[in-house]
Structures are given as structure tokens and as C-alpha cells.
Amino acid sequence: MNRGLLGIEELSRTEIEQILSRARDFQPPPHQPFKRFDVLRGKSVVNVFFEASTRTRTSFEIAARRLGAETISITASGSSVSKGESLVDTLNTLGAMRPDAIVMRHAASGAPHFLSRYLPIPIINAGDGTHEHPTQALLDARTILDRTSSIEGLRVAIIGDIAHSRVARSNIHLLSKFGASIVLCGPAPLLPREMSSIATGIELTNDMRKAIINADVIMMLRVQLERQHEASFPAGEYFQFFGLRPEHVQLAKPNVIVMHPGPINRGREISSEVADSQRSAILNQVENGIAVRMAVLERVLAA
Amino acid sequence: MNKLVVKNGRVIDPSQNIDCVCDVAVEEGIVQHVGPEINATGCDVFDASGLVVAPGFIDIHVHLREPGFEHSETVETGARAAAAGGFTSVCCMPNTKPVNDNATVTSYIVERARRNAIVNVYPIGAITKSSAGEELSAIASMKAAGIVAISDDGKPVMNSRVIRRAMEVARSLDLPMIQHCEDLHLSAGGDMHEGQLSTRLGLRGIPRASEDVMVARDILLAEVTGVRYHVAHLSSKNSVQMVAYAKAKGLPVTAEVSPHHFVLADSDMLPYDSNYKMKPPLRDTSDVAAVTEGLVNGTIDAIATDHAPHPGDEKMQEFERCPFGILGLETALGLSLESLYHNQKITLPHLVALFTQNPARVLSLDRGTLKPGAPADITVFGLNHNWTYDVNRSASKSRNTPFHGYKFRGGPVATIVAGKIVWQAG
Numbered sequence: 001m002n003r004g005l006l007g008i009e010e011l012s013r014t015e016i017e018q019i020l021s022r023a024r025d026f027q028p029p030p031h032q033p034f035k036r037f038d039v040l041r042g043k044s045v046v047n048v049f050f051e052a053s054t055r056t057r058t059s060f061e062i063a064a065r066r067l068g069a070e071t072i073s074i075t076a077s078g079s080s081v082s083k084g085e086s087l088v089d090t091l092n093t094l095g096a097m098r099p100d101a102i103v104m105r106h107a108a109s110g111a112p113h114f115l116s117r118y119l120p121i122p123i124i125n126a127g128d129g130t131h132e133h134p135t136q137a138l139l140d141a142r143t144i145l146d147r148t149s150s151i152e153g154l155r156v157a158i159i160g161d162i163a164h165s166r167v168a169r170s171n172i173h174l175l176s177k178f179g180a181s182i183v184l185c186g187p188a189p190l191l192p193r194e195m196s197s198i199a200t201g202i203e204l205t206n207d208m209r210k211a212i213i214n215a216d217v218i219m220m221l222r223v224q225l226e227r228q229h230e231a232s233f234p235a236g237e238y239f240q241f242f243g244l245r246p247e248h249v250q251l252a253k254p255n256v257i258v259m260h261p262g263p264i265n266r267g268r269e270i271s272s273e274v275a276d277s278q279r280s281a282i283l284n285q286v287e288n289g290i291a292v293r294m295a296v297l298e299r300v301l302a303a
Numbered sequence: 304m305n306k307l308v309v310k311n312g313r314v315i316d317p318s319q320n321i322d323c324v325c326d327v328a329v330e331e332g333i334v335q336h337v338g339p340e341i342n343a344t345g346c347d348v349f350d351a352s353g354l355v356v357a358p359g360f361i362d363i364h365v366h367l368r369e370p371g372f373e374h375s376e377t378v379e380t381g382a383r384a385a386a387a388g389g390f391t392s393v394c395c396m397p398n399t400k401p402v403n404d405n406a407t408v409t410s411y412i413v414e415r416a417r418r419n420a421i422v423n424v425y426p427i428g429a430i431t432k433s434s435a436g437e438e439l440s441a442i443a444s445m446k447a448a449g450i451v452a453i454s455d456d457g458k459p460v461m462n463s464r465v466i467r468r469a470m471e472v473a474r475s476l477d478l479p480m481i482q483h484c485e486d487l488h489l490s491a492g493g494d495m496h497e498g499q500l501s502t503r504l505g506l507r508g509i510p511r512a513s514e515d516v517m518v519a520r521d522i523l524l525a526e527v528t529g530v531r532y533h534v535a536h537l538s539s540k541n542s543v544q545m546v547a548y549a550k551a552k553g554l555p556v557t558a559e560v561s562p563h564h565f566v567l568a569d570s571d572m573l574p575y576d577s578n579y580k581m582k583p584p585l586r587d588t589s590d591v592a593a594v595t596e597g598l599v600n601g602t603i604d605a606i607a608t609d610h611a612p613h614p615g616d617e618k619m620q621e622f623e624r625c626p627f628g629i630l631g632l633e634t635a636l637g638l639s640l641e642s643l644y645h646n647q648k649i650t651l652p653h654l655v656a657l658f659t660q661n662p663a664r665v666l667s668l669d670r671g672t673l674k675p676g677a678p679a680d681i682t683v684f685g686l687n688h689n690w691t692y693d694v695n696r697s698a699s700k701s702r703n704t705p706f707h708g709y710k711f712r713g714g715p716v717a718t719i720v721a722g723k724i725v726w727q728a729g
Binding site: 009086087088106108109110111113114117128129130131132163166169192194195197198 | 497498499501502503504505506574575576616619620621622623624
């Protein structure tokens with residue numbers, strides 16, 4: 001009944017392939033303006049962001065508009081949430097206004113899953129706590145597939161604060177479904193051993209060089225100080241041991257793709273030389289975000 | 304009429320090694336006699352044919368929320384839920400507002416129970432003032448006012464020196480100490496059992512070790528102090544082993560388990576549904592097997608519900624914001640019959656002992672028996688009738704349970720307190 005998009009974990013490989021393939025139709029050709037589509041004319045999408053976000057929210061807004069839908073964004077600081085209204089009441093209120101879909105970001109893991117049991121309106125998860133960020137994984141996969149023909153068999157290193165990363169979890173599920181081999185790397189307190197069993201094809205290491213050797217893709221994660229509840233790793237040593245620098249990139253395959261979900265902290269998890277290099281796909285990721293979100297919105301809304 | 308004969312039931316009283324079809328005669332709220340073919344002329348009769356007749360069940364771990372949280376539960380509603388679950392006595396934890404850390408609060412609870420409760424209510428006093436873990440509370444005067452044990456349930460005493468002093472005081476007063484074992488530094492921020500599932504769901508974990516280290520510490524200190532020490536709602540396989548170790552050493556250490564910990568594992572959770580959120584959390588299937596084995600082999604002495612009512616609006620939130628705890632009184636017997644008796648893990652007399660003689664012994668209550676002269680608290684239950692738990696018809700004020708809609712085989716039929724039928728299945 002509630003056919004939203006809550007996470008990658010519950011999608012099949014075929015469903016993911018459908019979204020990725022449709023997203024290609026929405027990519028603007030190089031050096032040309034994007035096309036407008038009419039498939040969602042008359043539909044309305046509410047973006048509810050209980051947690052600060054610029055790029056994801058903007059990306060969803062643009063995606064909805066390019067499909068002809070109306071879109072409204074609400075952020076927590078300017079809404080009744082800051083007046084103490086509960087999550088259920090806020091969403092019931094929004095639901096009574098009958099939008100066709102709700103795009104939601106929330107600091108609590110599972111908040112959209114919890115709501116989707118009570119709300120008949122489809123919910124698209126734009127990031128829930130430290131759990132999933134499905135459209136990020138989809139746009140990452142689209143970006144990889146723009147540069148290489150298949151994800152199967154690729155060696156993908158995901159590096160940083162794995163424990164608190166919803167980007168990591170969604171990517172792990174997606175890459176695993178496509179048969180990639182995944183290396184997770186980070187400081188031990190931020191790399192729970194249980195991560196190796198949440199999907200197949202995962203290995204763990206605390207040594208960045210080991211993670212990067214022969215990698216086809218390097219995904220750097222932002223150091224999320226706001227999600228760490230204690231000092232898990234000395235901040236001053238982070239860049240030295242887990243910051244991506246040119247000498248690391250040389251250990252990877254020659255055509256390695258360097259990715260980052262943004263916003264990047266230059267000099268903390270990635271050096272400027274790498275971020276701005278030929279190998280960096282960071283801006284392609286942003287661009288693909290719109291195409292992928294268009295495909296997701298169409299899938300959820302165009303019935 | 305103050306004479307009652309419960310006729311033709313299968314009377315199971317582990318305290319007297321009774322297991323036979325016979326009658327129980329009650330007069331003026333006191334058990335007179337258990338035997339066959341008792342003449343019931345001039346008495347009220349309860350026909351228990353086909354049913355089990357046991358000493359009244361005792362739940363040594365409940366939260367009645369009064370004073371202070373009457374929107375969740377009151378002594379009156381909690382007692383009615385207890386009766387509906389077959390319990391004739393409950394022991395209520397001190398985490399009220401104000402905390403039951405002095406004789407005035409104890410007396411208030413005793414008085415509320417005397418006026419409003421249809422079952423016996425025994426307060427448990429706080430170990431430390433406001434359960435803050437620093438200064439000892441007024442333990443001796445609370446004992447005079449009626450507490451049967453001390454505990455800082457939910458806010459365990461972290462300071463080893465303070466808990467040692469409290470153990471010495473408890474020992475001198477012959478009061479059992481009950482500990483909710485949780486190293487608060489290790490569990491800080493956690494919402495569910497730390498394991499593969501919490502990692503997958505992006506929820507912070509409560510490691511098994513947070514329970515284990517406090518059980519270990521306290522057993523060592525119990526040996527030093529000689530206190531009668533009781534582990535509340537044990538959930539970890541390691542804790543079961545350590546309690547077994549303490550018992551093998553001859554220490555006066557006992558333990559309880561809550562039904563949800565031998566019925567459910569973390570993998571049974573509906574993800575992000577707060578009706579599965581409690582402390583200690585649902586652990587993995589190896590822990591479920593270990594606590595079940597602990598019940599079978601006698602390491603665990605009692606089943607206690609940790610009945611923890613919370614109102615709907617507090618449980619209808621983001622998982623990480625919801626309070627811990629679930630209802631327990633009305634489902635405990637049904638769950639125990641299903642998981643322990645129908646699954647042929649333990650015998651019926653053993654199951655009855657876990658609800659009667661054993662908890663009475665743990666807290667030195669003069670109940671849990673049908674010996675002549677004992678208070679006539681009697682639980683009558685069936686083994687095979689099918690029923691479905693509908694929490695919307697619960698006697699509790701709250702609705703937080705993962706067992707709504709559960710189909711049970713066997714459960715409470717009638718609850719008799721001091722010779723009076725206070726509840727009957729409708």
C-alpha cells in the first residue's frame with residue numbers, strides 16, 4: 001500500500017536496475033540544458049527535513065520540478081517541530097493536506113519506517129539517522145556506471161566513520177546486491193565488527209593502504225562530528241591515518257573513481273589535491289543526484 | 304459468606320509437594336485444608352474441574368507508577384492488571400516521583416494499596432536517595448514502613464563503594480538487594496541489543512557486557528558482604544553462568560527472568576517499533592536459549608514481569624526517543640505456558656514454583672503456599688483454552704506491549720486474594 005522508498009536493503013537488484021536505467025533518461029546531455037518532463041503534472045511533493053540539509057533537499061526540489069510536480073519544503077527550525085509538536089502529529093498534519101508523497105530526512109534511525117506504518121502516503125527516505133540514505137547509494141551507483149560498464153566484481157573501498165554512516169549502509173546493501181567486493185575501513189571504534197555480516201562480500205580493515213590497494217572505487221565518508229557521542233578517535237590524528245591523499249590514490253587501480261557524498265571537509269578526510277583531481281567524481285555525483293531522484297519520484301508517484 | 308471451597312481442581316503446591324486433584328478449603332481469608340472431597344455445605348464453591356489450582360502468583364518486579372506517573376498506571380489499575388494475569392501479590396519498584404526513598408513515600412504506597420488495590424502490594428525501597436547512586440536512602444525506616452527489598456531499578460548504583468555500603472546495611476537488616484544490572488557507561492545511548500541487527504538498523508547498541516560486568520561486580524561484593532543479592536530481569540547468557548557460579552559457591556544469590564527474555568530475541572522485533580524496546584533489551588537467540596536453560600536447571604529462581612507501563616504518546620515516537628519498558632502482568636502466564644510447559648521444557652510444578660514458592664523465598668514473603676494457616680491467595684488457571692490477548696481491553700492504563708493479538712493456549716481463569724475472588728476470566 002505505502003509504496004515509497006525507505007531503504008536499499010528491501011529493494012531487489014532488478015528494482016535498483018530499473019531506477020538506474022530510468023535515471024539515465026533524465027541525465028541532461030553534455031553542454032545542453034536539461035529537459036522538462038510532464039509525467040508528474042498535478043502531483044505535489046512535500047519535503048520535510050527534520051535535519052539540516054542543503055544539497056539533498058535542493059536536489060529533491062529540482063527533481064520534482066523537472067518532472068512537473070509541485071514541491072514545498074519544510075525544515076524543522078521553521079516549523080511546528082521547534083514548538084514541540086511530535087513527529088506523528090507533524091506528519092498527520094501534513095498528511096491531512098494530501099500530498100502525493102513525502103520526502104523526509106530525520107536524525108532518528110527508522111523514523112520514516114515507523115511513520116510509514118501509520119501514514120497512507122508514500123514516504124521517500126532522504127536519510128534517517130545512521131541507518132539508510134537510499135537515493136545517495138542510487139546516485140553513487142549511477143555515477144560508477146557512467147564510468148564503467150558493471151558493478152559486479154569491482155573492488156570498492158568505503159573509508160571513514162562507518163558506524164555512524166547511513167551513506168555507507170545504503171551503499172553496502174546496493175554494492176553487495178550487485179556482487180561488488182566491499183572493503184570497509186575506519187578507526188576501530190567507528191568500524192563495528194558486526195558490519196561485516198550485514199550483507200555479503202564485505203571485509204574490514206583499519207589500515208587505509210590495505211583498503212585502497214587495487215580499488216576500483218574509493219568512497220570517502222564525511223567525518224560526522226555531530227553523530228559521534230564520544231571521542232572515538234583523536235581528531236588531530238584523523239587526517240594522518242584516514243585522510244585520502246595522492247599517495248593513496250596511486251595504490252588503487254589507474255582508473256579509480258574517487259567519490260564523496262559531500263559536503264567535503266578538505267584537509268580532514270580528503271586532501272584538496274584528490275578532491276579536485278581527474279579521478280574525483282564528486283561533482284558528477286551531485287549532478288546524478290537529480291537524475292536519480294527524478295527516477296525515484298516517478299517510480300513512487302506515476303501510478 | 305466467608306467460607307470458600309475450590310473444588311475438583313488439579314492442586315499444585317510445590318511448597319508441599321502437592322500435585323493431585325482435590326479441594327482447597329478457605330475460611331476468613333486463610334487456607335484451612337487441602338484434601339479430597341471436602342464438605343462444602345454452607346460454603347461458596349468455585350468449581351475448578353479441569354483447571355489448575357495453585358498458590359497465588361507473586362510478581363516481584365512491577366512498576367505501578369504511583370505516585371507521580373498516574374497517567375501511566377496507578378496502584379489500583381496495576382493491581383487490576385495483576386489480578387487479570389493471575390497474580391495475587393506484586394512488588395513495586397521505587398522509581399516513582401518522588402522516588403520511594405523514605406518511609407513517607409513507602410507509607411503512601413502502602414496506604415494507596417490498602418484502599419485501592421485488589422491484590423497485595425509490597426513496595427521496594429530505593430537503595431540511594433533519589434536513586435542518584437550517591438547517598439544511602441532511609442533504608443531502616445522504610446523497612447519499618449513495609450518495604451520488602453531495596454533496589455535502584457533502572458538507575459543501578461555505579462559506584463562500587465556505595466553499593467558495598469548498601470549491601471552491608473541490607474545484610475544487617477536482612478533485606479534482599481535487587482539490582483538492575485547495567486553498566487551505564489557501557490550502555491549509554493543504546494536503544495537495543497548490540498549486535499548484527501542494531502548495526503544494520505543504525506541503532507546504538509546496549510552490549511551484553513554492560514549487564515555482565517555489573518553482575519560480576521555485585522557477585523564479588525555479595526561474597527564480601529554476605530548480602531542476599533537478587534539479579535533483576537537477567538537477559539545475558541554470561542550472567543546466567545555467573546549466577547550459577549555464585550550458587551555453586553553457596554552465596555545467597557538469586558535471579559529472575561522476564562517472560563519477554565525467554566520468548567523473544569532481537570530478531571523477532573518489528574523494526575523501530577517501541578513495543579519491543581526495553582531494558583535489558585531483547586538479546587539474541589543464544590541468550591534466549593541460555594536463560595531458558597537457566598530456568599530449566601534451576602539457576603534462575605523466579606519469573607518476574609518488569610511490568611512497565613508507558614502512555615501511548617510516549618511510545619508513539621522515534622524509536623530512540625521512546626522510553627524503555629513494556630507491560631507484562633497479563634501475558635506472563637500465557638507466555639510461560641507456551642514457551643516452557645507446552646514446549647516441554649519444564650514440568651507444571653516447576654512452572655508454578657517459579658511464580659509462587661520461589662519468589663516468596665527470594666523476598667521472604669509469607670505467601671506462595673497453600674499450607675494451612677497461610678493467606679488464602681489462590682491462582683486458578685487453565686492449560687488448554689485458547690484466547691487472544693487484546694491490549695485494548697487491558698486493565699492497565701497503558702497499551703505498550705508486543706503481544707497484542709497473540710494467541711495463547713492456557714492462561715489465568717480466576718484470581719483469589721485472601722479468600723475472595725477478585726478476578727475471573729470473562
